[in-house]
Amino acid sequence: MRALVALNAQLLYWVLVAPFRGQMFHAREVLRQLVIVASHALPMVALTSFSVGFTLAMQSASELRKLGGEMFVPDLVSVSLLRELGPVLIAVIVIGRSGSAFTAELGTMKVSEEIEALEVMAINPVRFLVVPRVLALLMALPMLTALGNCMGIVGGWTVCRFMLGMNTDAFILHAVRAADAWDLYSGLIKSVTFAWIVGTVACKAGLGVEGGAAGVGRATTNSVVTGLLSMLVANAVLTAIFFFGE
Amino acid sequence: MSAPVIVVKDLVRRFGRRTVLNGISFTVGSGETLVIMGGSGCGKSTLLRHLIGVVRPTSGSIRIFGEDIASMPESELAGVRKRFGMLFQSGALLQSMTVGENVALPLVEHGKLDPGVIDLVVKMKLELVGLTGFEDFHPAEISGGMRKRVGLARALALDPELLFSDEPTSGLDPIMTAVVDELTSDLTRKLGMTAVVVTHDMTSAFRIATRMIMLGAGPRQGTIIAEGTPDEIRSHPSPEVQQFIKGEADGPVPLRLSRDDYIERLLGAPPAPHTRD
Numbered sequence: 291m292r293a294l295v296a297l298n299a300q301l302l303y304w305v306l307v308a309p310f311r312g313q314m315f316h317a318r319e320v321l322r323q324l325v326i327v328a329s330h331a332l333p334m335v336a337l338t339s340f341s342v343g344f345t346l347a348m349q350s351a352s353e354l355r356k357l358g359g360e361m362f363v364p365d366l367v368s369v370s371l372l373r374e375l376g377p378v379l380i381a382v383i384v385i386g387r388s389g390s391a392f393t394a395e396l397g398t399m400k401v402s403e404e405i406e407a408l409e410v411m412a413i414n415p416v417r418f419l420v421v422p423r424v425l426a427l428l429m430a431l432p433m434l435t436a437l438g439n440c441m442g443i444v445g446g447w448t449v450c451r452f453m454l455g456m457n458t459d460a461f462i463l464h465a466v467r468a469a470d471a472w473d474l475y476s477g478l479i480k481s482v483t484f485a486w487i488v489g490t491v492a493c494k495a496g497l498g499v500e501g502g503a504a505g506v507g508r509a510t511t512n513s514v515v516t517g518l519l520s521m522l523v524a525n526a527v528l529t530a531i532f533f534f535g536e
Numbered sequence: 537m538s539a540p541v542i543v544v545k546d547l548v549r550r551f552g553r554r555t556v557l558n559g560i561s562f563t564v565g566s567g568e569t570l571v572i573m574g575g576s577g578c579g580k581s582t583l584l585r586h587l588i589g590v591v592r593p594t595s596g597s598i599r600i601f602g603e604d605i606a607s608m609p610e611s612e613l614a615g616v617r618k619r620f621g622m623l624f625q626s627g628a629l630l631q632s633m634t635v636g637e638n639v640a641l642p643l644v645e646h647g648k649l650d651p652g653v654i655d656l657v658v659k660m661k662l663e664l665v666g667l668t669g670f671e672d673f674h675p676a677e678i679s680g681g682m683r684k685r686v687g688l689a690r691a692l693a694l695d696p697e698l699l700f701s702d703e704p705t706s707g708l709d710p711i712m713t714a715v716v717d718e719l720t721s722d723l724t725r726k727l728g729m730t731a732v733v734v735t736h737d738m739t740s741a742f743r744i745a746t747r748m749i750m751l752g753a754g755p756r757q758g759t760i761i762a763e764g765t766p767d768e769i770r771s772h773p774s775p776e777v778q779q780f781i782k783g784e785a786d787g788p789v790p791l792r793l794s795r796d797d798y799i800e801r802l803l804g805a806p807p808a809p810h811t812r813d
Contacts, residue, residue, distance in 0.1 A: 407628035
Protein backbone atom coordinates (compact mmCIF):
# COMPACT_ATOMS: atom_id res chain seq x y z
CA MET A 291 0.00 0.00 0.00
CA ARG A 292 2.87 2.34 0.90
CA ALA A 293 4.48 1.64 -2.48
CA LEU A 294 1.22 2.52 -4.26
CA VAL A 295 0.91 5.82 -2.37
CA ALA A 296 4.57 6.62 -3.16
CA LEU A 297 4.02 5.83 -6.85
CA ASN A 298 0.93 8.07 -6.93
CA ALA A 299 2.88 10.92 -5.32
CA GLN A 300 5.72 10.52 -7.84
CA LEU A 301 3.24 10.33 -10.70
CA LEU A 302 1.55 13.57 -9.62
CA TYR A 303 4.96 15.24 -9.35
CA TRP A 304 6.09 14.16 -12.84
CA VAL A 305 2.74 15.09 -14.46
CA LEU A 306 1.86 18.32 -12.64
CA VAL A 307 5.07 19.84 -11.25
CA ALA A 308 8.10 18.59 -13.21
CA PRO A 309 7.02 19.94 -16.66
CA PHE A 310 7.14 23.46 -15.17
CA ARG A 311 10.71 22.79 -14.01
CA GLY A 312 11.84 21.85 -17.49
CA GLN A 313 11.56 18.08 -16.95
CA MET A 314 8.90 17.18 -19.47
CA PHE A 315 7.61 13.64 -19.88
CA HIS A 316 7.81 11.98 -23.31
CA ALA A 317 4.78 13.09 -25.35
CA ARG A 318 5.75 10.73 -28.21
CA GLU A 319 5.76 7.76 -25.85
CA VAL A 320 2.31 8.83 -24.53
CA LEU A 321 1.02 8.74 -28.12
CA ARG A 322 2.66 5.35 -28.77
CA GLN A 323 1.02 3.93 -25.66
CA LEU A 324 -2.29 5.56 -26.63
CA VAL A 325 -2.20 3.70 -29.95
CA ILE A 326 -1.51 0.41 -28.16
CA VAL A 327 -4.09 0.94 -25.41
CA ALA A 328 -6.87 2.55 -27.44
CA SER A 329 -6.75 1.80 -31.13
CA HIS A 330 -5.74 -1.85 -30.74
CA ALA A 331 -8.62 -2.33 -28.26
CA LEU A 332 -11.26 -0.80 -30.56
CA PRO A 333 -12.53 -4.02 -32.21
CA MET A 334 -12.86 -5.85 -28.89
CA VAL A 335 -14.55 -2.92 -27.15
CA ALA A 336 -16.95 -2.41 -30.08
CA LEU A 337 -17.88 -6.08 -30.32
CA THR A 338 -18.31 -6.60 -26.55
CA SER A 339 -20.37 -3.44 -26.10
CA PHE A 340 -22.58 -4.25 -29.08
CA SER A 341 -23.14 -7.73 -27.69
CA VAL A 342 -24.00 -6.45 -24.20
CA GLY A 343 -26.40 -3.82 -25.58
CA PHE A 344 -27.98 -6.47 -27.79
CA THR A 345 -28.47 -9.05 -25.01
CA LEU A 346 -29.54 -6.40 -22.49
CA ALA A 347 -32.29 -5.29 -24.89
CA MET A 348 -33.43 -8.88 -25.47
CA GLN A 349 -33.49 -9.69 -21.73
CA SER A 350 -35.35 -6.51 -20.80
CA ALA A 351 -37.77 -6.91 -23.73
CA SER A 352 -38.78 -10.40 -22.61
CA GLU A 353 -39.59 -9.10 -19.10
CA LEU A 354 -41.12 -5.77 -20.10
CA ARG A 355 -43.31 -7.52 -22.69
CA LYS A 356 -45.18 -9.19 -19.83
CA LEU A 357 -46.11 -5.74 -18.52
CA GLY A 358 -46.75 -4.34 -21.98
CA GLY A 359 -43.81 -1.97 -21.62
CA GLU A 360 -41.64 -2.92 -24.60
CA MET A 361 -41.35 0.74 -25.56
CA PHE A 362 -39.20 1.30 -22.45
CA VAL A 363 -36.42 -1.02 -23.65
CA PRO A 364 -34.40 1.90 -25.15
CA ASP A 365 -34.72 3.82 -21.84
CA LEU A 366 -33.31 0.88 -19.88
CA VAL A 367 -30.52 0.19 -22.35
CA SER A 368 -29.33 3.80 -22.55
CA VAL A 369 -29.43 4.55 -18.81
CA SER A 370 -27.80 1.29 -17.69
CA LEU A 371 -25.09 1.58 -20.34
CA LEU A 372 -24.24 5.23 -19.73
CA ARG A 373 -24.28 5.05 -15.94
CA GLU A 374 -22.90 1.62 -15.13
CA LEU A 375 -22.35 -1.02 -17.76
CA GLY A 376 -20.37 1.12 -20.20
CA PRO A 377 -17.66 2.38 -17.83
CA VAL A 378 -17.40 -0.88 -15.84
CA LEU A 379 -17.42 -3.16 -18.87
CA ILE A 380 -14.77 -1.17 -20.73
CA ALA A 381 -12.64 -0.93 -17.57
CA VAL A 382 -12.80 -4.73 -17.22
CA ILE A 383 -11.64 -5.11 -20.83
CA VAL A 384 -8.83 -2.60 -20.30
CA ILE A 385 -7.70 -4.30 -17.06
CA GLY A 386 -7.48 -7.62 -18.89
CA ARG A 387 -5.84 -6.21 -21.99
CA SER A 388 -3.67 -3.28 -20.95
CA GLY A 389 -3.34 -3.51 -17.16
CA SER A 390 -1.97 -7.04 -17.38
CA ALA A 391 0.28 -6.03 -20.29
CA PHE A 392 1.70 -3.07 -18.28
CA THR A 393 2.50 -5.34 -15.34
CA ALA A 394 4.04 -8.07 -17.47
CA GLU A 395 6.08 -5.58 -19.52
CA LEU A 396 7.43 -3.62 -16.53
CA GLY A 397 7.95 -6.84 -14.56
CA THR A 398 10.01 -8.36 -17.37
CA MET A 399 12.02 -5.14 -17.58
CA LYS A 400 12.61 -5.36 -13.83
CA VAL A 401 13.89 -8.95 -13.88
CA SER A 402 16.08 -8.32 -16.94
CA GLU A 403 17.79 -5.35 -15.19
CA GLU A 404 16.33 -2.80 -17.64
CA ILE A 405 14.77 -0.73 -14.82
CA GLU A 406 18.05 -0.80 -12.91
CA ALA A 407 19.87 0.28 -16.08
CA LEU A 408 17.52 3.28 -16.39
CA GLU A 409 18.16 4.26 -12.75
CA VAL A 410 21.93 3.97 -13.24
CA MET A 411 21.64 6.18 -16.35
CA ALA A 412 19.93 8.74 -14.06
CA ILE A 413 16.64 8.27 -15.92
CA ASN A 414 13.67 8.14 -13.54
CA PRO A 415 11.65 4.98 -14.35
CA VAL A 416 8.39 6.60 -13.20
CA ARG A 417 8.83 9.52 -15.62
CA PHE A 418 10.12 7.30 -18.42
CA LEU A 419 7.80 4.30 -18.14
CA VAL A 420 4.86 4.92 -15.81
CA VAL A 421 3.80 8.46 -16.77
CA PRO A 422 3.26 7.67 -20.50
CA ARG A 423 1.25 4.53 -19.69
CA VAL A 424 -1.01 6.16 -17.10
CA LEU A 425 -1.58 9.29 -19.24
CA ALA A 426 -2.40 7.10 -22.26
CA LEU A 427 -4.88 5.17 -20.14
CA LEU A 428 -6.43 8.41 -18.81
CA MET A 429 -7.11 9.48 -22.39
CA ALA A 430 -8.00 6.07 -23.79
CA LEU A 431 -10.53 4.85 -21.23
CA PRO A 432 -13.06 7.73 -21.59
CA MET A 433 -12.74 7.49 -25.39
CA LEU A 434 -13.28 3.74 -25.34
CA THR A 435 -16.16 4.18 -22.89
CA ALA A 436 -17.85 6.71 -25.20
CA LEU A 437 -17.40 4.32 -28.12
CA GLY A 438 -18.65 1.40 -26.00
CA ASN A 439 -21.75 3.39 -25.02
CA CYS A 440 -22.49 4.11 -28.68
CA MET A 441 -21.98 0.50 -29.76
CA GLY A 442 -24.10 -0.79 -26.85
CA ILE A 443 -26.93 1.52 -27.85
CA VAL A 444 -26.57 0.35 -31.46
CA GLY A 445 -26.89 -3.22 -30.14
CA GLY A 446 -30.08 -2.22 -28.29
CA TRP A 447 -31.40 -0.46 -31.38
CA THR A 448 -30.79 -3.60 -33.48
CA VAL A 449 -33.08 -5.62 -31.20
CA CYS A 450 -35.73 -2.87 -31.00
CA ARG A 451 -35.70 -2.19 -34.74
CA PHE A 452 -35.53 -5.70 -36.15
CA MET A 453 -37.00 -7.88 -33.42
CA LEU A 454 -39.52 -5.61 -31.71
CA GLY A 455 -40.47 -3.66 -34.83
CA MET A 456 -39.83 -0.26 -33.16
CA ASN A 457 -38.95 2.54 -35.56
CA THR A 458 -35.62 4.34 -35.23
CA ASP A 459 -37.16 7.74 -34.34
CA ALA A 460 -39.05 6.22 -31.43
CA PHE A 461 -35.90 4.43 -30.25
CA ILE A 462 -33.87 7.66 -30.26
CA LEU A 463 -36.67 9.61 -28.59
CA HIS A 464 -36.91 7.09 -25.74
CA ALA A 465 -33.16 6.61 -25.35
CA VAL A 466 -32.45 10.35 -25.23
CA ARG A 467 -35.44 11.19 -23.03
CA ALA A 468 -34.51 8.61 -20.40
CA ALA A 469 -30.88 9.60 -20.08
CA ASP A 470 -29.65 13.10 -19.34
CA ALA A 471 -26.24 14.65 -19.83
CA TRP A 472 -25.23 13.85 -16.24
CA ASP A 473 -25.62 10.13 -16.95
CA LEU A 474 -23.04 10.49 -19.71
CA TYR A 475 -20.71 12.73 -17.68
CA SER A 476 -20.89 10.54 -14.57
CA GLY A 477 -19.89 7.53 -16.68
CA LEU A 478 -16.96 9.43 -18.16
CA ILE A 479 -15.84 10.67 -14.70
CA LYS A 480 -15.95 7.05 -13.55
CA SER A 481 -13.85 5.93 -16.52
CA VAL A 482 -11.16 8.56 -15.77
CA THR A 483 -11.05 7.41 -12.13
CA PHE A 484 -10.84 3.77 -13.21
CA ALA A 485 -8.03 4.63 -15.63
CA TRP A 486 -5.94 6.14 -12.83
CA ILE A 487 -6.59 3.16 -10.54
CA VAL A 488 -5.92 0.54 -13.23
CA GLY A 489 -2.75 2.31 -14.45
CA THR A 490 -1.17 2.84 -11.04
CA VAL A 491 -2.08 -0.62 -9.70
CA ALA A 492 -0.69 -2.32 -12.83
CA CYS A 493 2.53 -0.27 -12.95
CA LYS A 494 3.15 -0.65 -9.22
CA ALA A 495 2.76 -4.44 -9.55
CA GLY A 496 5.21 -4.47 -12.49
CA LEU A 497 7.86 -2.33 -10.79
CA GLY A 498 7.63 -4.49 -7.65
CA VAL A 499 8.31 -7.83 -9.37
CA GLU A 500 10.80 -10.11 -7.61
CA GLY A 501 11.88 -13.60 -8.58
CA GLY A 502 12.16 -14.07 -12.35
CA ALA A 503 9.49 -15.38 -14.70
CA ALA A 504 7.39 -16.87 -11.88
CA GLY A 505 7.40 -13.46 -10.18
CA VAL A 506 6.16 -11.79 -13.38
CA GLY A 507 3.30 -14.31 -13.59
CA ARG A 508 2.33 -13.79 -9.94
CA ALA A 509 2.49 -10.00 -10.26
CA THR A 510 0.33 -10.04 -13.41
CA THR A 511 -2.36 -12.14 -11.71
CA ASN A 512 -2.24 -9.88 -8.62
CA SER A 513 -2.43 -6.80 -10.80
CA VAL A 514 -5.59 -8.02 -12.58
CA VAL A 515 -7.28 -9.13 -9.34
CA THR A 516 -6.36 -5.97 -7.40
CA GLY A 517 -7.24 -3.76 -10.37
CA LEU A 518 -10.69 -5.38 -10.72
CA LEU A 519 -11.49 -5.22 -7.01
CA SER A 520 -10.27 -1.62 -6.64
CA MET A 521 -12.25 -0.61 -9.72
CA LEU A 522 -15.45 -2.24 -8.40
CA VAL A 523 -15.05 -0.57 -4.98
CA ALA A 524 -14.44 2.79 -6.67
CA ASN A 525 -17.50 2.21 -8.86
CA ALA A 526 -19.72 1.56 -5.82
CA VAL A 527 -18.37 4.67 -4.06
CA LEU A 528 -18.86 6.88 -7.14
CA THR A 529 -22.36 5.52 -7.78
CA ALA A 530 -23.25 6.27 -4.14
CA ILE A 531 -21.91 9.81 -4.50
CA PHE A 532 -23.48 10.51 -7.91
CA PHE A 533 -26.89 8.85 -7.63
CA PHE A 534 -27.66 7.52 -4.17
CA GLY A 535 -27.47 10.76 -2.20
CA GLU A 536 -30.06 12.55 -4.33
CA MET B 537 48.49 7.39 -6.28
CA SER B 538 46.40 9.90 -8.25
CA ALA B 539 43.36 11.60 -6.69
CA PRO B 540 40.86 8.96 -5.55
CA VAL B 541 37.68 8.60 -7.58
CA ILE B 542 36.21 5.88 -5.36
CA VAL B 543 36.83 5.46 -1.63
CA VAL B 544 35.07 2.53 0.04
CA LYS B 545 35.44 2.26 3.81
CA ASP B 546 34.34 -0.57 6.11
CA LEU B 547 31.51 -1.60 3.81
CA VAL B 548 29.22 -4.18 5.43
CA ARG B 549 26.12 -5.63 3.85
CA ARG B 550 23.86 -8.21 5.49
CA PHE B 551 20.86 -9.90 3.93
CA GLY B 552 18.98 -11.27 6.94
CA ARG B 553 21.53 -13.24 8.95
CA ARG B 554 23.87 -13.71 5.98
CA THR B 555 26.79 -11.29 5.77
CA VAL B 556 27.69 -10.88 2.10
CA LEU B 557 30.20 -8.04 2.43
CA ASN B 558 32.15 -7.84 5.65
CA GLY B 559 34.26 -4.73 6.15
CA ILE B 560 35.41 -4.03 2.58
CA SER B 561 37.75 -1.05 2.16
CA PHE B 562 39.60 0.05 -0.96
CA THR B 563 40.42 3.12 -3.01
CA VAL B 564 40.47 3.62 -6.77
CA GLY B 565 42.55 6.46 -8.17
CA SER B 566 41.83 8.47 -11.31
CA GLY B 567 42.84 6.62 -14.48
CA GLU B 568 43.16 3.26 -12.72
CA THR B 569 41.54 0.01 -13.81
CA LEU B 570 40.53 -1.98 -10.76
CA VAL B 571 39.59 -5.59 -11.37
CA ILE B 572 37.41 -7.29 -8.74
CA MET B 573 37.81 -11.08 -8.73
CA GLY B 574 36.42 -13.92 -6.69
CA GLY B 575 34.48 -17.13 -6.96
CA SER B 576 30.79 -17.29 -7.83
CA GLY B 577 28.60 -16.03 -4.99
CA CYS B 578 31.47 -14.28 -3.17
CA GLY B 579 29.75 -10.88 -3.37
CA LYS B 580 31.45 -9.27 -6.40
CA SER B 581 28.23 -8.25 -8.10
CA THR B 582 26.73 -7.12 -4.77
CA LEU B 583 29.79 -4.93 -4.26
CA LEU B 584 29.36 -3.46 -7.75
CA ARG B 585 25.66 -2.82 -7.09
CA HIS B 586 26.69 -0.84 -3.99
CA LEU B 587 29.13 1.22 -6.06
CA ILE B 588 26.41 2.21 -8.55
CA GLY B 589 24.01 3.08 -5.73
CA VAL B 590 21.23 0.56 -6.37
CA VAL B 591 21.86 -1.26 -3.06
CA ARG B 592 22.48 0.57 0.20
CA PRO B 593 25.05 -0.80 2.66
CA THR B 594 24.18 -1.97 6.18
CA SER B 595 27.11 0.15 7.38
CA GLY B 596 30.20 1.85 5.99
CA SER B 597 30.70 4.59 3.43
CA ILE B 598 31.13 4.75 -0.36
CA ARG B 599 32.51 8.01 -1.72
CA ILE B 600 32.39 8.52 -5.48
CA PHE B 601 33.87 11.76 -6.85
CA GLY B 602 34.08 12.83 -3.19
CA GLU B 603 30.36 12.37 -2.46
CA ASP B 604 29.05 9.76 -0.05
CA ILE B 605 26.49 7.89 -2.14
CA ALA B 606 25.65 5.48 0.70
CA SER B 607 23.77 8.16 2.62
CA MET B 608 22.70 10.29 -0.35
CA PRO B 609 18.96 10.62 -1.10
CA GLU B 610 17.83 9.01 -4.38
CA SER B 611 17.06 12.40 -5.93
CA GLU B 612 20.70 13.55 -5.53
CA LEU B 613 22.20 10.30 -6.84
CA ALA B 614 21.25 11.27 -10.40
CA GLY B 615 23.95 13.98 -10.40
CA VAL B 616 26.69 11.42 -9.59
CA ARG B 617 25.26 8.79 -11.95
CA LYS B 618 25.44 11.15 -14.93
CA ARG B 619 29.23 11.09 -14.50
CA PHE B 620 29.62 7.31 -14.75
CA GLY B 621 28.64 4.54 -17.17
CA MET B 622 27.68 0.99 -16.34
CA LEU B 623 27.90 -2.13 -18.48
CA PHE B 624 25.53 -4.78 -17.11
CA GLN B 625 26.33 -8.48 -17.35
CA SER B 626 23.36 -9.07 -19.66
CA GLY B 627 23.70 -5.74 -21.46
CA ALA B 628 20.33 -4.66 -19.96
CA LEU B 629 19.23 -3.05 -23.23
CA LEU B 630 15.67 -1.76 -23.49
CA GLN B 631 13.99 -4.40 -25.64
CA SER B 632 11.39 -2.01 -27.02
CA MET B 633 14.08 0.23 -28.57
CA THR B 634 16.50 -0.34 -31.43
CA VAL B 635 20.24 -0.65 -30.88
CA GLY B 636 20.69 2.95 -32.05
CA GLU B 637 17.96 4.27 -29.75
CA ASN B 638 19.50 2.39 -26.82
CA VAL B 639 22.90 3.99 -27.36
CA ALA B 640 21.27 7.38 -27.94
CA LEU B 641 19.16 7.18 -24.76
CA PRO B 642 21.63 8.83 -22.32
CA LEU B 643 22.40 11.50 -24.94
CA VAL B 644 18.71 12.26 -25.56
CA GLU B 645 17.96 12.33 -21.82
CA HIS B 646 20.96 14.30 -20.59
CA GLY B 647 22.94 15.57 -23.55
CA LYS B 648 20.57 18.26 -24.92
CA LEU B 649 22.18 17.72 -28.31
CA ASP B 650 20.93 18.23 -31.84
CA PRO B 651 19.46 14.98 -33.31
CA GLY B 652 22.10 15.07 -36.08
CA VAL B 653 24.90 15.18 -33.52
CA ILE B 654 23.28 12.37 -31.52
CA ASP B 655 23.16 10.24 -34.69
CA LEU B 656 26.84 10.89 -35.27
CA VAL B 657 27.82 10.03 -31.68
CA VAL B 658 25.76 6.80 -31.82
CA LYS B 659 27.57 5.75 -35.01
CA MET B 660 30.96 6.56 -33.41
CA LYS B 661 30.20 4.57 -30.25
CA LEU B 662 28.91 1.57 -32.22
CA GLU B 663 32.04 1.75 -34.40
CA LEU B 664 34.16 1.55 -31.21
CA VAL B 665 32.58 -1.82 -30.30
CA GLY B 666 32.57 -3.16 -33.87
CA LEU B 667 28.84 -2.84 -34.54
CA THR B 668 28.65 -0.33 -37.37
CA GLY B 669 25.40 -0.70 -39.31
CA PHE B 670 23.43 -2.37 -36.51
CA GLU B 671 21.57 0.82 -35.46
CA ASP B 672 18.15 -0.35 -36.65
CA PHE B 673 18.24 -3.85 -35.20
CA HIS B 674 16.29 -4.67 -32.06
CA PRO B 675 18.14 -6.33 -29.13
CA ALA B 676 16.17 -9.56 -29.74
CA GLU B 677 17.61 -9.73 -33.29
CA ILE B 678 21.29 -9.76 -32.26
CA SER B 679 23.42 -12.24 -30.30
CA GLY B 680 24.16 -12.09 -26.55
CA GLY B 681 27.74 -10.95 -27.18
CA MET B 682 26.53 -8.20 -29.52
CA ARG B 683 24.00 -7.06 -26.91
CA LYS B 684 26.83 -6.78 -24.41
CA ARG B 685 28.85 -4.67 -26.84
CA VAL B 686 25.84 -2.40 -27.41
CA GLY B 687 25.61 -2.12 -23.61
CA LEU B 688 29.24 -0.99 -23.59
CA ALA B 689 28.57 1.55 -26.35
CA ARG B 690 25.63 2.89 -24.31
CA ALA B 691 27.76 3.06 -21.15
CA LEU B 692 30.33 5.11 -23.08
CA ALA B 693 27.76 7.37 -24.79
CA LEU B 694 28.25 10.31 -22.46
CA ASP B 695 32.07 9.88 -22.31
CA PRO B 696 31.93 9.02 -18.60
CA GLU B 697 34.78 9.73 -16.18
CA LEU B 698 34.17 6.34 -14.57
CA LEU B 699 33.11 3.02 -16.10
CA PHE B 700 31.72 0.05 -14.18
CA SER B 701 31.67 -3.28 -16.02
CA ASP B 702 30.10 -6.52 -14.85
CA GLU B 703 31.69 -9.45 -16.71
CA PRO B 704 32.39 -7.39 -19.86
CA THR B 705 33.92 -10.24 -21.85
CA SER B 706 31.78 -13.25 -20.90
CA GLY B 707 30.09 -14.63 -24.00
CA LEU B 708 32.46 -12.83 -26.40
CA ASP B 709 34.76 -14.62 -28.83
CA PRO B 710 38.53 -14.29 -28.21
CA ILE B 711 38.99 -11.61 -30.87
CA MET B 712 36.12 -9.49 -29.57
CA THR B 713 37.39 -10.03 -26.00
CA ALA B 714 40.72 -8.55 -27.08
CA VAL B 715 38.93 -5.63 -28.78
CA VAL B 716 36.91 -4.84 -25.63
CA ASP B 717 40.03 -5.17 -23.45
CA GLU B 718 41.99 -2.89 -25.74
CA LEU B 719 39.13 -0.38 -25.74
CA THR B 720 39.03 -0.35 -21.93
CA SER B 721 42.82 0.04 -21.76
CA ASP B 722 42.81 2.86 -24.33
CA LEU B 723 40.04 4.71 -22.50
CA THR B 724 41.83 4.48 -19.15
CA ARG B 725 45.45 4.92 -20.20
CA LYS B 726 45.04 7.45 -23.00
CA LEU B 727 41.92 9.36 -21.95
CA GLY B 728 42.25 9.06 -18.17
CA MET B 729 38.94 7.31 -17.59
CA THR B 730 38.71 5.21 -14.41
CA ALA B 731 37.34 1.67 -14.66
CA VAL B 732 36.06 -0.90 -12.18
CA VAL B 733 35.67 -4.32 -13.77
CA VAL B 734 34.20 -7.47 -12.25
CA THR B 735 35.43 -10.50 -14.14
CA HIS B 736 36.18 -14.22 -14.01
CA ASP B 737 38.24 -14.07 -17.18
CA MET B 738 41.84 -14.14 -15.89
CA THR B 739 43.49 -13.44 -19.27
CA SER B 740 41.35 -10.37 -19.66
CA ALA B 741 41.85 -9.34 -16.01
CA PHE B 742 45.65 -9.39 -16.23
CA ARG B 743 45.53 -7.62 -19.60
CA ILE B 744 43.56 -4.57 -18.41
CA ALA B 745 44.12 -4.27 -14.64
CA THR B 746 46.36 -1.72 -13.03
CA ARG B 747 45.22 -3.05 -9.65
CA MET B 748 43.27 -6.11 -8.53
CA ILE B 749 41.34 -7.18 -5.47
CA MET B 750 40.07 -10.64 -4.70
CA LEU B 751 37.12 -11.42 -2.45
CA GLY B 752 37.22 -14.54 -0.29
CA ALA B 753 34.87 -17.47 -0.03
CA GLY B 754 33.83 -19.80 2.81
CA PRO B 755 34.93 -18.54 6.23
CA ARG B 756 36.51 -15.46 4.60
CA GLN B 757 33.34 -14.63 2.64
CA GLY B 758 32.85 -10.92 2.05
CA THR B 759 36.40 -9.83 2.86
CA ILE B 760 39.29 -8.80 0.59
CA ILE B 761 41.85 -11.63 0.71
CA ALA B 762 44.32 -10.15 -1.77
CA GLU B 763 45.01 -6.71 -3.18
CA GLY B 764 47.77 -5.44 -5.43
CA THR B 765 49.08 -4.88 -8.93
CA PRO B 766 48.74 -7.72 -11.48
CA ASP B 767 52.37 -8.76 -10.77
CA GLU B 768 51.78 -8.79 -7.02
CA ILE B 769 48.63 -10.91 -7.46
CA ARG B 770 50.46 -13.32 -9.81
CA SER B 771 53.08 -13.97 -7.13
CA HIS B 772 50.66 -13.78 -4.16
CA PRO B 773 51.51 -16.36 -1.49
CA SER B 774 47.87 -17.28 -0.72
CA PRO B 775 47.06 -20.75 -2.11
CA GLU B 776 43.42 -19.63 -2.50
CA VAL B 777 44.52 -16.82 -4.85
CA GLN B 778 46.86 -19.13 -6.77
CA GLN B 779 44.12 -21.75 -7.19
CA PHE B 780 41.76 -19.08 -8.54
CA ILE B 781 44.11 -17.41 -11.01
CA LYS B 782 45.38 -20.77 -12.29
CA GLY B 783 41.84 -22.19 -12.48
CA GLU B 784 42.60 -25.43 -10.62
CA ALA B 785 39.87 -27.74 -9.39
CA ASP B 786 41.86 -28.95 -6.37
CA GLY B 787 43.05 -26.57 -3.70
CA PRO B 788 41.94 -24.74 -0.58
CA VAL B 789 38.59 -23.91 -2.20
CA PRO B 790 37.15 -27.44 -2.34
CA LEU B 791 34.68 -28.26 -5.08
CA ARG B 792 34.94 -32.04 -4.64
CA LEU B 793 33.72 -33.44 -1.33
CA SER B 794 35.55 -36.20 0.55
CA ARG B 795 33.69 -39.51 0.76
CA ASP B 796 32.63 -38.88 4.41
CA ASP B 797 31.46 -35.34 3.66
CA TYR B 798 29.54 -36.60 0.62
CA ILE B 799 27.69 -39.30 2.61
CA GLU B 800 26.95 -36.90 5.45
CA ARG B 801 25.62 -34.22 3.07
CA LEU B 802 23.51 -36.81 1.24
CA LEU B 803 22.01 -38.64 4.22
CA GLY B 804 22.31 -36.03 6.98
CA ALA B 805 24.42 -36.28 10.12
CA PRO B 806 24.49 -39.80 11.66
CA PRO B 807 22.21 -40.18 14.71
CA ALA B 808 23.77 -40.02 18.17
CA PRO B 809 24.46 -43.49 19.61
CA HIS B 810 21.42 -44.83 21.46
CA THR B 811 21.93 -44.99 25.22
CA ARG B 812 19.83 -47.02 27.65
CA ASP B 813 19.04 -45.64 31.12
